Amino acid sequence: MSNHLKIVETKMLAEKIFLVRLKSETIAKSAVPGQFINIKCCDGLDAFLRRPISILRTDPYEGTFDFVFMVKGKGTDILSRLKCDDFIDCMGPLGKGFTLPVKGEKVWVVGGGIGIFPLFFLLERSTDVQKTSFLGFRAKDSIVLQNEFERVSDKVIITTDDGSYGIHGLVTKPFLERLEREKPDKVYTCGPMPMIKSIAEICIERGIFCEVSMEQRMGCGIGACLVCACKVKHGDDFEYEHVCKDGPVFPAERLIF
Numbered sequence: 001m002s003n004h005l006k007i008v009e010t011k012m013l014a015e016k017i018f019l020v021r022l023k024s025e026t027i028a029k030s031a032v033p034g035q036f037i038n039i040k041c042c043d044g045l046d047a048f049l050r051r052p053i054s055i056l057r058t059d060p061y062e063g064t065f066d067f068v069f070m071v072k073g074k075g076t077d078i079l080s081r082l083k084c085d086d087f088i089d090c091m092g093p094l095g096k097g098f099t100l101p102v103k104g105e106k107v108w109v110v111g112g113g114i115g116i117f118p119l120f121f122l123l124e125r126s127t128d129v130q131k132t133s134f135l136g137f138r139a140k141d142s143i144v145l146q147n148e149f150e151r152v153s154d155k156v157i158i159t160t161d162d163g164s165y166g167i168h169g170l171v172t173k174p175f176l177e178r179l180e181r182e183k184p185d186k187v188y189t190c191g192p193m194p195m196i197k198s199i200a201e202i203c204i205e206r207g208i209f210c211e212v213s214m215e216q217r218m219g220c221g222i223g224a225c226l227v228c229a230c231k232v233k234h235g236d237d238f239e240y241e242h243v244c245k246d247g248p249v250f251p252a253e254r255l256i257f
């Protein structure tokens, strides 16, 4: 199921943030928003487990797809050194994606840091809907894909933790302020745990449809190990599901944070 895919473009978007374009007719044609690829970063023991990265967008005509990643540790550091014409060992597309909105709906996406990438694919694929993006970054110099988000959204609201650009503070702040004035039909969120927990709770409390994409650590990526187990509600009880196979996208009301 894994393939060695050729890199056709790499670009540094900001410090430690890179875009990679890979050639794959299969992924370009079949991937849906919210799905991810699981990458083997090297052959040795340095980064033994595969690393999951969301699909940012596909180009079915060119037979390519893009992903963007932030260098966090060994695996992503190795990835950041790869060049055009190198090959990456990839499995995918994996996981279950977002429920796409239907025509005429009001859609809000709320992303923080690396959580913005799967949301971009969702916005690009959602047509005939009204789209607002709430994007939270650490600081001005970590903002990426602003123009691209503006292209696929009706409105983009940016927050930075240090106030160096946009609204100062957490992305939940403008989200809550806007909720006082209007109600979206669907909310989609991905990012740091405190952020997605808070967005999920706000939506559940107000009866708003909300889907959450989880950024759990992973191993196999196909449901064969237990690295990605996550506790979800099951009737009055709970059970463990695999984020890689049963997710990474879950209805907010099913998650136990």
Ligand SMILES: Cc1cc2nc3c(=O)[nH]c(=O)nc-3n(C[C@H](O)[C@H](O)[C@H](O)COP(=O)(O)OP(=O)(O)OC[C@H]3O[C@@H](n4cnc5c(N)ncnc54)[C@H](O)[C@@H]3O)c2cc1C
Pocket (backbone or CB within 6 Å): 036, 047, 051, 052, 053, 054, 055, 067, 068, 069, 070, 071, 072, 073, 074, 075, 076, 077, 114, 117, 118, 214, 215, 216, 217, 218, 248
């Ligand atoms: C479904 C899914 C989609 C993802 N999509 C993207 C994406 O589009 N772009 C992107 O940059 N990252 C994405 N991630 C996160 C990415 O997988 C991790 O950042 C990466 O595995 C880190 O590997 P590493 O070897 O560089 O770091 P490690 O050496 O393994 O760890 C370095 C640091 O990163 C933290 N870390 C490791 N794995 C994760 C994780 N899964 N989530 C959060 N923190 C982690 C560790 O706790 C540690 O502090 C996604 C994760 C999942 C589960």
Ligand code: FES
Pocket (backbone or CB within 6 Å): 217, 218, 219, 220, 221, 222, 223, 224, 225, 226, 227, 228, 229, 242, 243, 244, 245
């Ligand atoms: S990563 Fe192995 S079961 Fe999910």
